[in-house]
Amino acid sequence: MKAYIVTRILSLIPVLLVVAIVAFFLIHLTPGDPAAVMLGSQATPEEVEQLREQLGLNLPLYEQFANWFFGLLQGDFGWSIYYNRPVLTVFLEHLGPTLSLAVLAQAISMVLAIPMGISAARKRGTKIDQIFMALVMLGMAIPSFLMGLFLMQLFALKLKLFPVAGYEPLSSGLWNHLKFMILPATALGIIQTAIIARMTRSSMLDVLSANFIKTAYAKGVKEKIIVYKHALRNAAIPILTVLGQEFGTLIAGAVVTETVFNLPGIGQLVIHAIEKRDYAVIQGTILLAALSYLLVNLIVDLLYGIVDPRVRFGRK
Amino acid sequence: MANSNLLEIKDLKTSFLTERGLVTAVDGVSFSIKPGETLGVVGESGCGKSVTAASIMRLLNKDSTIYEGEIIYKGKNLLKLSEKEMREIRGNEISIIFQDAMTSLNPVYTIGDQIAESLMIHRKLNKRQAYEEAIEMLRMTGIPAPEKRVHEYPHELSGGMRQRAMIAMALSCRPSLLIADEPTTALDVTIQAQILDLINDLKEELNMSVMMITHDLGVVAEVCTRVVVMYLGQVIEETDVESLFDQPLHPYTKGLLECIPQLEDDRSKRLFTIKGIVPSLDNVPKGCRFAQRCPYVDEQCMSESPDLKEVSQGHKVRCWNYDKISS
DSSP, X not given: OHXXXXXXXXXXXXXXXXXXXXXXXXXXXSSOOXXXXXXXXXXXXXXXXXHHHHHTTTSXXXXXXXXXXXXXXXXXXXXXXXXXXXXXXXHHHHHHHHHHHHHHHHHHHHHHHHHHHHHHHHTTTSHHHHXXXXXXXXXXXXXXXXXXXXXXXXXXXXXOOSOSSOOOOXXXXXXXXXXXXXXXXXXXXXXXXXXXXXXXXXXXXHHHTXXXXXXXHHTTOOHHHIIIIIIHHHHHHHHHHHHHHHHHHHHXXXXXXXXXXXXXXXXXXXXXXXXXXXXXXXHHHHHHHHHHHHHHHHHHHHHHHHHOGGGSTTOO | OGGXXXXXXXXXXXXXXXXXXXXXXXXXEEEEEOTTOEEEEEOOTTSSHHHHXXXXXXXXXXXXXXXXXXXXXXXXXXXXXXXXXXXXXXXXXXXXXXXXXXXXXXXXXXXXXXXXXXXXXXXXXXXXXXXXXXXXXXXXXXXXXXXXXXXXXXXXXXXXXXXXXXXXXXXXXXXXXXXXXXXXXXXXXXXXXXXXXXXXXXHHHHTOEEEEEESOHHHHHHHOSEEEEEEXXXXXXXEEHHHHHHSOOSHHHHHHHHTSOOTTSOTTSOOOXXXXXXXXXXXXXXXXXXXXXXXXXXXXXXXSOOOOEEEXXXXXXXXXXXXXXXX
């Protein structure tokens, strides 16, 4: 087990290396000059040149890359020229809202999607199945910003149940925190629900027609237990995969939803950083988001082994 | 008379609602099983033998299956029982084992969990007692080191072991009737013989009846006392195992027997086959269902369907011309 985890973590290194290279060059090859942006349109070319020198932007690209990369190896993600603080600090400050949003959206979608997918599969072809699947199509078709605006209109402006937008950290009280998070999390959660419910349905359909389900009926097991014990655990791997992917995407920042609800999360950070040509922040965030995505996937892979004895290691 | 039968199927008709309309897979099947006997149900793929078995357990999709007729088990009509009453019969009074033990065992639970489950449902044992009993059952089916095997998953066992585990699971609550649906088809020949012997031994030991579904007449000769031959959803011949091999009456049964290669046969001769293919269930012939493939077919066969007639003590056949062709 330990050896497996260590190998998996080591195997992240080449992936992160590629991400670092791509992130760096992609950003440095796009037009726009941080020094010019910082100084504004009134600045003279001399002043801009001076700032470029200060920031090290006048050096050849490979040298800039080498400087950044050696910094990374020492755990230094660089310095944000806009926030005037270390990139890692800025990233961690913005992680809170994003993480909270991701966890809540995921929780909402799991609670809705898994029972929905299961009953659609059990009642295949009936009205219930058709209604659920129509809702799923609708959920997938609605863009998250539209869903967000709609919820905002209804629950914040009309019913005045929740604040329209903004953010309070968890440290200011659970409800103070939640009342800002519920609407954005629901907007994202509904879309996630659609994706997860579809996967749950098709995965359960496969399993429910398996021979061992017939065996369980033949043993006199109750239908409910057959569905939730015998079938669901067998159907879990594809569901877990989707859950992991979706969660990974959420952590990388739900840019649109964060913007609509004005949540100071990773998505907002990236947008501001791009506007300000804050190279170090963009690069660092891409790298850290990739790392969290990979770690979530690693955890999902480890869960496979718990759910299904056939993928426990030692055997292929 | 009726009381001496453990199970009596009377005019069973099982139909499925499909997109192409109602398809009748089992059409007027009647036979009975006495306590302690092994009844063979023989026929080729699609003849309705597995559907008959699944009808007894009511394992077919509730929403799209229509049962008619009666299945009397110990005086109760199984087709009239509530779902809850039926659950108390399944795995407790009547058990079934399937052809493919690999896919019939749940891959994510240990075989111990799966055997213990029946015991916990029907005998209300707690988990520890159920596990002890599961180990006993595995030992009874000849699995070596059962206290170790009980904690293993299906994929860790060989094919023969898995079928033994299936048998242990089916028999854990000591049923009165075991339905074995082609239990040896997926196994290699040496293991087949072992599994048949095991079923036979356990039948004696646990004093139960066995309904052996197979397309292999070798299996019938090995374990059965009486045989029902099915063709396209109907019983076409029913007799004891000796007269099945010595004096088969129905041309289809004769054909099946002729298909078996004999050691003393001339090797240059082609193996006998029954010509034609089984008609599909949504296009059943009007007269005798075997008429199109029968070498003895006449006018009457094409237009009128024969009944299953008892022609001598315990020997029934569904054929117009059995007496003319019996030589």
